[in-house]
Amino acid sequence: MSTRAHAVKTAETTTIPGRKHYLTRGTGAYRRASLALFLSGFSTFSLLYCVQPLLPIFSQEFSVSPAESSLSLSLSTGFLAVAIVCAAAVSEGLGRRSLMSISLVGAALLTIATAFAPNWHLLLVIRAFQGLVLGGVPAVAMAYLAEEIDPRGLGATMGLYVGGTAFGGMSGRVLTGIFAEYLTWRPALFLIGAIGLAAAIGFIALLPPSRNFVRRPGFDPRFHLKAWLSHLSNPALPFIFAIAFLAMGSFVTIYNYAGFRLVAPPYGLNQTELGLIFTVYLFGIGASSIGGLLGDRIGHFSVLLFGLALTAAGSALTLAASLPVIILGITVLTTGFFMSHSIASGLVGKLAHGTKGHASSLYMLAYYVGSSLMGSAGGWFFAVEGWAAVVIFTLAMLALAFASARFAQQFARRKA
Template sequence: MSVASASTEPVPHVVRGSAAYRRISFGLFLAGFATFSLIYCVQPLLPLLAANFEIGAAQSSLALSLTTGLLALAIFAAAAVSESLGRRELMFASIGLASLLNIAAAITPAWHAILVIRALEGLALGGVPAVAIAYLAEEIEPRGLGFAMGLYIAGTAFGGMAGRVMTGFLAEFFSWRFALGGIGAMGLVLALGFIALLPPSRHFTPKKGFDLAYHARAWASHFRDGGTRAFAKPMLFAIAFCAMGSFVTIYNYAGFRLMAPPFDLGPTQTGLIFTVYLFGIASSSLGGAAADRFGRAPMLIVSLVLMAAGVGLTLTPHLLGMIAGIAVLTGGFFAAHAVASGWVGRLGGASKGHAASLYMLAYYLGSSVAGSTGGWFWSEGAWPAVAGFTLVLITLAIGCAARLGMTRASG
């Protein structure tokens, strides 16, 4: 529950290096870890799901796309609900419920029932991403926000890596059902660690009741602010859609390519390749800190160009080229996400939660729409078609970032 100041003195923001800063950073690192391990634990299992249920690549990708698609919609509701319930409590409930649903998916026999559960899991997890960004923007002093946001994004990267690697290992030596259940159990433990670490909000007061008109005005305000802010935020939303869409598309269908000739890798070997997420853990923190020092637009452009270079490397016929390409793509993506999400928080004004929810809506719609669309490109033209599709998305994102760099919308 939020703690309002009992005096007329303003409550100071949390400064970098303090004990509270460390608790917040590590608590939200755990939240990001849990959220992304639960979302993406199915990604290395897509070829196994396709074989087990006798379905195609695009159909198997629904186990992820439905989660991210419903997550995108739930973020809107979560941002509004958190205005009444509080940031910290909603994030804890979201992680706990999603973990239980992941365990339920592991023991459900029917494919369509699994899809329903995974969709519900996306709804549950809507209470974390946008709320986490809003919490950081409200509680951390502006000079330390970029680094704190980078640490949160690092948690999402580490969770995404662990979810992929662990499920690949557990699926090969036990079963894909055991793998899903194990990730769900881990999520419950992480939820308890999160609630024990994260301090209550000090710069947020819950609003009584639910005022739909208020929330509608708050969302609309981010498209009609005066000056360059109204231009900057939609550009950042478009970048989120294109960058996340291209990133998830590569990861969705990389497993299909790696398990087929000429590579013929198994689930564990394929999962281990995704340890390149370590590049995302490092680049998210470095990207956020570099944006604080050198400017957001230049760092955003550099990060997106790295993504394009990574996709190009995956077109080589050699395994090392594929691994190097995924590593470069991952580093570029997480740096771009750290910069863009921190920028949205700075531009959010009095309704940071609503600005963050719009950013995350675009982010996860990109994951859902592009992630499934990539299945058509895989079926029609294999990996070159998938790479071409993602390069188009990244090029659009670079164009938006370059346009932002020509303005003074620095926040």
């Protein structure tokens, strides 16, 4: 008789003797975990990206260039990338739930502190430190889901988590834009920090304790190095990491510099109008969940390739002069990106062999390094050759991401 036939289903989990105690769809614990992780994604990304609609304001108020103003975001994502690698190791000893809780509360308090920064350099220091603190959430959240959720429902749950990140990214941008229009940017950041703190408290109250995580007291550098190297030697995973770097780099580049284009003539949008454009993130929320469900049913790589193609199509549409077509392009780009990201992040858990937290940390490292480096590099293209150069830059990255997905698909099939 098969192992699955021996599975014993409890009120909250599916227990496979000698193996795992998974949270299964339809149970109270599953719903609490899903909502808690949604809140973590919301809080993380609203706090991280709340400064994006403020870049033109920072450029004017602090007399810095567009590329320099993007440092308020790029420094956060860059330090976040470094912190994510350390977070995987720290969570092995501290625990997934504890580390995520500390990170969410700390990041919310730092966002409140940003509102009181007296000068540009101190603002950048606080944002950089915020990136370090936030590193305790993204990779660890993915590892928690991969360890605790029944694999048969992992795609849907990962899609919901990524949907939370999309909702947070939208809310942080939209609300900051509206608050800044009527209250100026300092009260705007204060309010975003307060909202993030409330979400962190909800996360702590809802998330069930880990059942399948085994704590490793102390810090063994050899263990962690061996774990990271084992994932890099997996023939498929480095290509998934490349997709994270390239897709996120292209996505952030478009969002960083679209604001500079749209506040200038002939569009002349104000902060509220610019912020409202980010409501297209709603399409990202739906695309994340739908992408996860479709991946579970028709194949993850098929949906991944479609999502990347959709992202490229959206980027190309922003070349139009018409404002409605530009907004349509941003909508299509957002839909394709979040569909791709939900699938790629889920594939990390499926393709990794053991130490899933380390595999997730490498994925998120690539994700945020792409955001930091490519997001700032896009400013050079914008300054030198304008919007057309920005789009060509993003399309080149997406072409490489598509090729990486095909290579990963081939290696995954050989493994199977």
